[in-house]
Amino acid sequence: MTSPALRITRSIVVTPHDQVAVRHAVSAAALSRRLVLTGAIVLPIALVLAVLAVAGGDPLAFLLLGVVLALSVLFLVLVVVARIVSGRGAARAFPVGSEVGIAVDDDGIGITGPTSSARVEWSAVAEVARVGGALRLSGVDRSPALFLPGRLLDDAHLAAIAVRIG
Known part of the structure; x- marks a missing residue:
């Protein structure tokens, strides 16, 4: 046909x-909605659990807290950088x-x-x-x-x- x-x-x-x-x-295509939602849900929960572990006196809690904080910062940097890079690309492609x-x-x-x-x-x-x-x-x-x-x-x-x- x-x-x-x-x-x-x-x-x-x-x-x-x-x-x-x-x-x-x-930006939406660069960062899947699933990745952003997962990070926005999992990282704060892990942070709260790490703080509770520190308050409970667990000796490995400070290590856990440091890892969760580092992952949180890395996640935020990833989101911000992806948005900046995509914005610059759109501005260059379509002035x-x-x-x-x-x-x-x-x-x-x-x-x-x-x-x-x-x-x-x-x-x-x-x-x-x-x-x-x-x-x-x-x-x-x-x-x-x-x-x-x-x-x-x-x-x-x-x-x-x-x-x-x-």
Whole structure:
């Protein structure tokens, strides 16, 4: 069965809102929600247990407390660094005031930006989905996702692309 012809050509000028939306989407992808929730639940519980052990006079409690504190600091640093790095990447990829374009046709999806352009054939596209105010173009075979400002495509375009992907 042949899919109907698909032609979408759009371009936008990046706004601060677009940049923030892409940054948030990239941050969310970089740090899985499961990892953040696990750290936010387990580390405080372990800290309370270590403090109780110290108060109980356990000789190894100070070691346990030190390890839990070190892991807590490491976790917080990981979260902060991941958000900073992803924010810088979004700002470099989509500077405010720059033009970003997308061209969708029977062969695939083409993206143009201020510093680069890319073309992805349909056989390499697993999904194009809205993530908050951004778009996530997911590739097949665990290839990294590509994030774009969400204003590039409206919901009707996303539905047409989903039909094309199958």
